[in-house]
Amino acid sequence: MATFLYRLGRFSFRRRRLVLMLWIVVLAAVGIGSMSVSGKTSDAFALPGTQSQRAIDLLEKEFPQASAGGATARVVFEAPGGQKLTTSANKSEVQSLVAELQKAPQVASVSDPFESHQISKDHTIGFAGVTYKVPQADVSAAADRLNEIAAKGEEAGLHVSLGGNAVKAKEASKAAELIGLAVAAVALVITFGSLLAAGLPLLTAVLGVVSAIFCITIATSFWDVASTATTLALMLGLAVAIDYALFIVSRYRSEIREGRDPEEAAGRALGAAGSAVVFAGLTVVIALAGLSVIGIQMLTSMGLASAFAVVMAVVIALTLLPALLGFAGMRITKGKLLTRRMKAQERGEGEAMGVRWAKLVTGHPVKTLVLSVAALGLLAIPAMSLRLALPDDSMKAPDSTQRVAYDTISKGFGPGFNGPLTVVVDARDSQAPQAAADDATAALAKLDDVASVRPAAFNQSGDVAIIGVVPESSPSSQATKDLVSVIRDQSTTLHKDTGAELMVTGTTAVNIDVSTKLGQAMVPYLAIVVGLALVLLLLVFRSILVPLKAALGFLLSVAATLGVLVAVFQWGWLADVFGVSQTGPIVSVLPILLIGVVFGLAMDYEVFLVTRMREEYVHGAGPTEAVVAGFKHGARVVTAAAIIMISVFSGFLLDDTALIKSIGLGLASAVLFDAFVVRMAIIPAVMALVGHRAWSLPKWLDRIMPNVDVEGEKLYQKLGAEKAADTTKPLSGQPGPVTGASGTISGTNVDGYLGVAPHGRTATAVITTEEPPSAQPARTPKARGLQGRLRERVGRTDTADSDAGPEESPAGRGRKDRCSSLRDRFSRRK
Numbered sequence: 134m135a136t137f138l139y140r141l142g143r144f145s146f147r148r149r150r151l152v153l154m155l156w157i158v159v160l161a162a163v164g165i166g167s168m169s170v171s172g173k174t175s176d177a178f179a180l181p182g183t184q185s186q187r188a189i190d191l192l193e194k195e196f197p198q199a200s201a202g203g204a205t206a207r208v209v210f211e212a213p214g215g216q217k218l219t220t221s222a223n224k225s226e227v228q229s230l231v232a233e234l235q236k237a238p239q240v241a242s243v244s245d246p247f248e249s250h251q252i253s254k255d256h257t258i259g260f261a262g263v264t265y266k267v268p269q270a271d272v273s274a275a276a277d278r279l280n281e282i283a284a285k286g287e288e289a290g291l292h293v294s295l296g297g298n299a300v301k302a303k304e305a306s307k308a309a310e311l312i313g314l315a316v317a318a319v320a321l322v323i324t325f326g327s328l329l330a331a332g333l334p335l336l337t338a339v340l341g342v343v344s345a346i347f348c349i350t351i352a353t354s355f356w357d358v359a360s361t362a363t364t365l366a367l368m369l370g371l372a373v374a375i376d377y378a379l380f381i382v383s384r385y386r387s388e389i390r391e392g393r394d395p396e397e398a399a400g401r402a403l404g405a406a407g408s409a410v411v412f413a414g415l416t417v418v419i420a421l422a423g424l425s426v427i428g429i430q431m432l433t434s435m436g437l438a439s440a441f442a443v444v445m446a447v448v449i450a451l452t453l454l455p456a457l458l459g460f461a462g463m464r465i466t467k468g469k470l471l472t473r474r475m476k477a478q479e480r481g482e483g484e485a486m487g488v489r490w491a492k493l494v495t496g497h498p499v500k501t502l503v504l505s506v507a508a509l510g511l512l513a514i515p516a517m518s519l520r521l522a523l524p525d526d527s528m529k530a531p532d533s534t535q536r537v538a539y540d541t542i543s544k545g546f547g548p549g550f551n552g553p554l555t556v557v558v559d560a561r562d563s564q565a566p567q568a569a570a571d572d573a574t575a576a577l578a579k580l581d582d583v584a585s586v587r588p589a590a591f592n593q594s595g596d597v598a599i600i601g602v603v604p605e606s607s608p609s610s611q612a613t614k615d616l617v618s619v620i621r622d623q624s625t626t627l628h629k630d631t632g633a634e635l636m637v638t639g640t641t642a643v644n645i646d647v648s649t650k651l652g653q654a655m656v657p658y659l660a661i662v663v664g665l666a667l668v669l670l671l672l673v674f675r676s677i678l679v680p681l682k683a684a685l686g687f688l689l690s691v692a693a694t695l696g697v698l699v700a701v702f703q704w705g706w707l708a709d710v711f712g713v714s715q716t717g718p719i720v721s722v723l724p725i726l727l728i729g730v731v732f733g734l735a736m737d738y739e740v741f742l743v744t745r746m747r748e749e750y751v752h753g754a755g756p757t758e759a760v761v762a763g764f765k766h767g768a769r770v771v772t773a774a775a776i777i778m779i780s781v782f783s784g785f786l787l788d789d790t791a792l793i794k795s796i797g798l799g800l801a802s803a804v805l806f807d808a809f810v811v812r813m814a815i816i817p818a819v820m821a822l823v824g825h826r827a828w829s830l831p832k833w834l835d836r837i838m839p840n841v842d843v844e845g846e847k848l849y850q851k852l853g854a855e856k857a858a859d860t861t862k863p864l865s866g867q868p869g870p871v872t873g874a875s876g877t878i879s880g881t882n883v884d885g886y887l888g889v890a891p892h893g894r895t896a897t898a899v900i901t902t903e904e905p906p907s908a909q910p911a912r913t914p915k916a917r918g919l920q921g922r923l924r925e926r927v928g929r930t931d932t933a934d935s936d937a938g939p940e941e942s943p944a945g946r947g948r949k950d951r952c953s954s955l956r957d958r959f960s961r962r963k
Contacts, residue, residue, distance in 0.1 A: 134408050134411065135404040135405065135407075135408050136404065138403045138404050138407040138408060138411070138451065139400040139401065139403060139404035140400065141403060141407075141451060141452070141455075142399045142400040142401075142402060142403030142404065142407065142451075142455045143396055143397070143399060143400035143455075145399070145451075145452050145453075145454075145455035145456045145459070146395065146396045146399040146400070146455045146456065146458060146459040147396055147459070148456075149455075149456035149457070149459035149460055150456075152452055152453060152455075152456035153453070153456050153457075153460075156340070156449075156452070156453050156456075159344065160340065160343065160344055160347075163344055163347035163348050163351065164343075164347050166347065166351045167346075167347040167348075167350035167351050170350065170351055170353070170354040180428070180429060180643070180646055180647055180650055181428065183643075183646040183650065184621065184636050184637065184638070184642075184646070185636075185637065185638040185639075185642040185643045185645075185646045186638075186643070186646070187636060188555070188557045188636040188637065188638035188642075189638050189643075191557060191559060191597065191636070192555075192557065192599070192638070195592040195594075195597040196592055196597075196599065204264075204265040204267065204268055204269040204272045204275075204297070204298055204299035205262065205263065205264055205265070205297045205298060205299060206262075206263040206265075206279055206295060206296065206297035206298075206299040206300060207260050207261070207262055207263070207295070207296040207297045207538060207542070208230070208234065208260060208261045208263060208279070208282070208283065208293065208294075208295060209258065209259075209260045209293070209294045209295070209296065209537075209538040209541045209542060210227050210230075210246065210258070210259050210260065210261075210286065210291055210292070210293055211257060211258050211291065211292035211293075211294075211541050211545075212256075212257045212258075212291065212292075213290050213291070213292070216257075217255070217256040217257055218246070218252060218256055218257060218258070218259050219247075219252070219256045223291065224247065226286065226289045226290075226291060227246060227247075227259065227261075227286075227291070228245065228247070230261075230282055230285065230286050230293075231243055231245050231246070231261050233282050233285075234261060234263055234279075234282055237275055237278040237279065237282070238275050238278060239265045239266050239267050239272060239273075239275040240263060240264070240265055240266070240275065241264045241265055241266045242263075242264045243261055243262070243263050243264075244261055244262040244263075245261065246259035246260060246261055247259070249262075253545035253546055255545075257545065258541055258542070258544065258545030258546070259545075260538075260542065263279070263297070263299070265299055269298045269299060272299045275299065276299055276300065276301045277301075279295060279299065279300065280295070280301070283295055283534070292541075294534045294535075294537040294538035294541055295534045295535065295538055296526050296534075296535050296538035296539060296542070300534065300535055312780070312783075312784040312787070316776070316777070316780030316781075316784075317334075317335065317338075317375050317777040317780055317781065318331060318332075318335055320773045320776045320777050320780070321334055321335065321375075321379065321773065321777070323773070329461055329464055329465050330382055330386065330461075330465045333378060333382055333454065333457050333458070333461065333465070334374075334375045334378035334379050334382060335375065336457065337374060337378045337449050337450060337453055337454050337457065338370075338371055338374035338375045338378060338446070339371075340449060340453065341370060341374045341442075341445045341446045341448075341449040341450075342366075342367055342370040342371050342374060342442065342445075342446075344445055344449075345366055345370050345438075345441055345442040345445040345446075346363060346366065346367060346370075346442075348441065348445075349362065349363055349366055349438050349441065349442075350363075352438075356434065357430055357434060358434045358438065359430075359431040359432075359434045359435050361435060361790075361792060361793065362434045362435045362438040362439070363438065364785075364793055365435050365438065365439050365726075365730075365796065366438040366439045366441070366442040367442070368781065368782065368785060368796070368797075368800070369417075369421075369439045369442055369443060369730060370439070370442030370443065370445065370446055371781055372734075372777065372778040372781045372782065373414070373417060373442075373443050373446045373734075373737070374445075374446035374449065374450070375774075375777050375781075376737065376774040376777065376778065377410045377413070377414065377446055377447060377450040378449075378450050378454050379770060379773060379774055379777070380406045380409065380410060380741055380770060380774070381402055381403065381406045381407060381410065381450055381454055381455075382402075382454070382458070382465070383406070383770045384401075384402040384405055384406035385398050385399055385402035385406075385458055385465070386465060387402075388401045388402050389463070389465075395458070395459070395462060395463065396459075399455045399458050399459070402455075403451060403455060407450070407451055409740050409741055409744050410447060410450055410451070411447060411451070412669065412673050412740050413736065413737040413740040413741060414443055414444070414446070414447035415669060416666050416669060416670075416732070416733050416736035416737065416740070417440070417443045417730075417733030417734065417736070417737065418440045418443055418444060418733070419662060419665050419666055419669070419733070420662050420666065420728075420729040420730065420732045420733035420736075421436040421437070421439045421440035421443065421729050421730065421733060422436055422437060422440045423436070423658060423661055423662040423665070423729060424436030424437075424658075424725070424726070424729050425437060426657075426658065426661060427650075427651070427654045427658060427725065428650075429647065429650070429651070429722075431722070432722055432725070432726065435722075435726065436726075436729060439730070443733075485765060485768070485769070486768070486769075487764040487765055487767070487768025487769055487772075488761060488764060488765045488768075490764065490768065490813070491760055491761040491763075491764035491765070491768070491817060492761055494813075494814060494817045494818050494821070495757045495760055495761065495817055495818070495821040498817075498818040498819070498821040498822045499818075499822070501814050501815075501817075501818040502814075502815060502818040502819065502822070505810050505811075505814045505815045505818070506689065506815065508810065509689045509690065509692070509693040509806060509810060509811075510689075510692075510693075512692075512693035512696045512697060512806075513689075513692035513693045513695065513696040514696055515695075515696040515697075515699040515700045515703075515704065516692055516695035516696040516698075516699055518699055518703065518704075519695060519699050519703075519719060519724070520611065520703060520718040520719065521648040521651065521652055521718055521719055521720075521721035521724070522608075522609040522644060522648055522717065522718035522719075522720070522721055523609075523644035523647055523648060523720065523721050523722070524720050524790075524791055524792050525539070525551070525552070525608055525609065525640075525644070526538065526539040526551070527539050527540075527551070527607065527608075527609065527715065527717065528715070528717065528720070528790075528791035528792070529789070529790070529791070530714070530789030530790070531714045531715075533789065539551055543607070547584055547603070547605060548605075548606060548607035548608075548610075549582075549584050549603050549604035549605050549606055549607065549608075549613065550584075550603055551607065551608055552604065552607065552608025552609075552613065552639075552640065552641035553601055553602065553603045553604075553639060553641070554601075554602040554603075554604065554616075554617065554620070554637055554638075554639050554641055554642060555599060555600075555601065555602075555637070555638050555639035555642070556573065556577065556599070556600040556601075556602055556620060556635060556636070556637055557597065557598070557599060557600075557635070557636045557637075557638060558570045558573050558589065558597065558598040558599075558600065558627075558633050558634075558635060559596075559597055559633060559634040559635075559636065560596050560597065560598065560631070560632070560633040561596045561597065562632050562633070562634075563596070563631050563632040563633040564631075564632060565631065566591070566595055566596045566597075566598070566633070567591075567595075568631060569627065569631035569632070569633035570589035570591070570598040570600070570633075571589070572627060572630065572631060573589070573598075573600060573623070573627055573633070573635055574586055574588065574589055574600055576623055576626075576627070577600060577602055577620065577623075580616065580619060580620070581616075581619075582604055582605045582606055582612050582613070582615070582616045583602060583603070583604060583605065583616070584603045584604060584605045585602075585603045586600065586601070586602050586603075587600060587601035587602075588600075602620070604616050604641075608640070608641045608644070609644075609717055609718050613641060613645075614645050617637050617641070617642055617645050620635065620637050621635070621636075621637055623635055624636070644721075647721060648721035651721045651722060651724070651725055652721070654725060655724060655725055655728065658725055658728065658729075659728060662728070662729065662732060663684050663687075663732065666680075666684070666732065666736055667680045667681070667684060670683060670736065670739070670740075671838070672838065672839065673740060673744070674743065674744075674747055674828075675747075675828075675830050675835065675838065675840075676747075676827060676828050676829065676830055677829070677830065677831075678823060678826060678827050678829070679743060679747075679820075679827055679828070682815075682816060682819050682820075683735070683736065683739045683743075683816070686735070686807070686811035686812070686815050686816060687731070687732055687735040687736075687807065687811070689806075689811060689815070690731065690735065690803055690806040690807035690810070690811050691727065691728060691731055691732075691803065693802070693806050694727060694731065694799055694802045694803040694806060695719075695724060695727070695799075697798070697799075697802045698719055698723070698795060698798065698799050698802075699719065701713060701798065702716060702717070702719055702791075702795055702798075703716055703717065703718060703719060704716065711786055711794070711798060712786065712787075712794065713791075713794070719795065720791065720792045720795055722792070723792070723795055723796060723799060726796070727796075727799045727800070727803065730800060730803075731799075731800065731803040731804075731807065734778065734800075734803070734804060734807070735803075735807045735811070735812070737774075738771055738774070738775070738807065738808050738812045739812060739816070741767060741770070741771055741774070742763060742764075742767050742768075742771050742812055742813075742816075743763065743816070745762070745763040745766045745767045746759045746760055746762070746763030746820070747759070747828065748763075749762040749763060750828055756820065756821070756823075756824045756825055756827060756828075757821050757824075760817045760820050760821060764813075764817070768813070771808065771812070771813070772808075772809075772813075774808075775804055775805070775808035775809065778800075778801075778804045778808075779801045779804050779805055782796075782797050782798075782800040782801035782804065783797060783798075783801040784797070785797030786798055786801075
């Protein structure tokens with residue numbers, strides 16, 4: 134893979150105008166396509182196999198008009214303070230508005246509050262139920278007309294609010310995206326020390342997200358897509374696109390400083406960092422696409438849409454980014470902040486922060502491990518009280534018309550009126566359907582937490598009946614959930630006595646079934662996603678312990694994140710700080726969605742950070758030395774990537790929707806815990822404790838496993854061999870694999886042989902007074918260490934961090950000048 138990506142990087146760099154034009158054409162095509170389709174979203178839940186879904190299927194067959202699937206709305210009227218709706222003036226105004234509702238487009242029926250007895254006991258609140266001929270996704274002009282009629286009622290002095298799925302949601306604010314981009318820009322400028330280098334990841338991220346959103350919009354014409362799918366795709370696509378571009382640009386600048394020409398640097402950057410990007414992206418895609426195994430259309434669309442956005446981020450990072458690097462040229466290595474940083478390093482002002490932190494952690498691994506695990510464990514304690522429920526109008530913004538309508542109905546009729554239960558009596562196998570329905574009605578009226586029971590309504594054949602039950606508790610309460618369970622338990626007794634079956638459905642029952650299903654699906658989903666990702670990480674790191682500790686660390690960060698969500702959204706801790714207006718159960722889709730998203734992101738950091746550790750280890754470094762070296766090269770970039778993701782996700786706390794707000798806090802917390810506690814504290818501490826065993830692999834497994842070469846080892850060996858073949862030809866009659874040369878090193882005149890030997894990712898100049906038997910690198914870590922004392926590097930040199938190398942230090946400049954002098958003298962002889 135590294136070799137393919139190396140060639141792709143050089144091609145995109147060299148043919149940058151062609152690549153840029155192709156992407157412009159693609160962006161224009163999908164943009165035009167998205168504008169020419171009438172994309173619609175839907176949040177309808179369907180859960181085959183559950184009792185609520187079986188009842189819905191039966192109602193669609195036996196009550197086609199009542200189960201036509203049309204959108205619904207509830208228009209809630211409240212009299213002005215001190216007045217009642219039953220006064221002649223207010224009653225006349227309400228009936229006038231109801232008449233206008235009946236004439237609105239796409240309306241099938243409207244219930245009059247006065248004729249249907251939908252007036253509160255104190256006569257101050259009433260509502261009209263509106264049913265439409267078309268499903269929610271097709272409601273267009275009718276929704277606008279609904280808002281107009283409500284505004285007209287407000288002008289007449291009534292308080293009018295709207296609920297139901299036909300009501301248009303308020304456009305989400307774009308402040309979240311803007312704030313996230315602004316913080317990302319600042320983090321990138323600090324990381325790279327250059328405005329141009331910081332701008333490229335932002336540019337590619339925006340282009341990738343825009344392309345993905347356009348494609349998702351087109352897809353809504355062919356598939357059912359959840360309304361939150363686009364938001365989640367935007368959130369994740371923006372975050373990972375910036376991160377992936379960040380890693381590649383950082384590696385490109387490192388290659389430039391090592392003396393590569395820009396095209397070669399682009400190829401090598403893509404061959405090394407690009408390989409890590411591909412595998413990191415694959416882990417995210419696996420986690421997100423795995424949501425489809427749960428069998429809920431809403432989650433499937435959210436997962437696939439987000440996975441597609443991640444794929445677009447990877448493709449753009451591997452194709453368009455190298456082309457943009459070609460346009461930027463050497464200017465990407467310049468910047469005032471970078472210059473000041475390099476001068477500070479020349480003055481020898483201490484080690485990089487990442488190195489100091491790695492030495493601290495590896496120097497006290499037990500203390501670090503205990504403190505980190507204990508902290509995450511304490512944060513995870515609230516997760517034991519986790520309750521799940523699907524979002525309803527009670528979770529809308531406090532000033533939204535849906536939330537006002539929900540609260541008004543609760544005030545006038547009781548909280549259970551917002552979530553009535555539909556009880557279906559299937560008496561097709563009963564000898565006395567009417568008696569079965571009567572028995573069911575009587576039994577339901579005796580149950581606790583039942584506010585009212587409506588008489589049974591039969592279908593035309595008289596063998597299936599509907600009974601309306603209004604609970605006393607709110608739809609998302611545990612009491613209502615228990616009531617649904619008790620009603621279903623009554624089915625056994627009813628079937629034994631009458632031969633009829635009792636089923637509960639309706640929005641509340643469906644939500645309960647979905648929440649239960651999602652809770653039961655978490656463990657199998659974890660097993661599938663984590664299992665696949667562990668196989669992938671096993672291929673990447675060729676180790677058993679590294680993938681296992683990566684997965685266990687992820688579980689710790691997820692548990693702590695769920696604890697934070699319960700404390701804030703369910704218990705109300707710091708609710709004012711995060712803008713949570715009402716506490717309640719956690720949105721049922723969130724934990725499993727969080728698991729999918731966070732697992733992918735956690736493996737991103739694992740791949741980017743630990744890959745560099747393994748790279749140093751296979752080049753001869755000891756276990757602890759490899760950890761420190763990995764932090765030296767990757768800590769700054771991983772830190773910036775985590776800050777960017779946290780900023781992007783935190784921006785969505787400004788959204789008024791409870792689901793989006795909770796997703797934003799959950800993802801931001803998870804990245805914070807996973808990047809800074811798990812990946813930068815627990816992982817290096819564990820690796821320091823286990824030593825060489827961290828990289829061990831059974832011989833039988835090593836033989837059968839394919840070598841994907843994510844570090845680009847084979848690529849650099851190939852490139853080093855090609856360079857050695859060109860530079861070790863005999864000159865001036867000198868035989869052998871190396872070239873006679875002379876020069877001065879550390880004040881000593883040297884006459885001997887100069888050769889270039891490939892050494893993994895490096896090409897090294899070897900000076901010796903005796904002709905070496907081979908220009909090939911030593912194969913054992915010990916031999917490589919001895920050979921390192923005899924060579925001067927003319928290829929890659931170790932750097933203090935990803936942005937400044939030792940060439941800029943006094944000693945580094947001396948080595949660079951001496952090697953340059955030798956190369957110049959060598960060139961003159963040639």
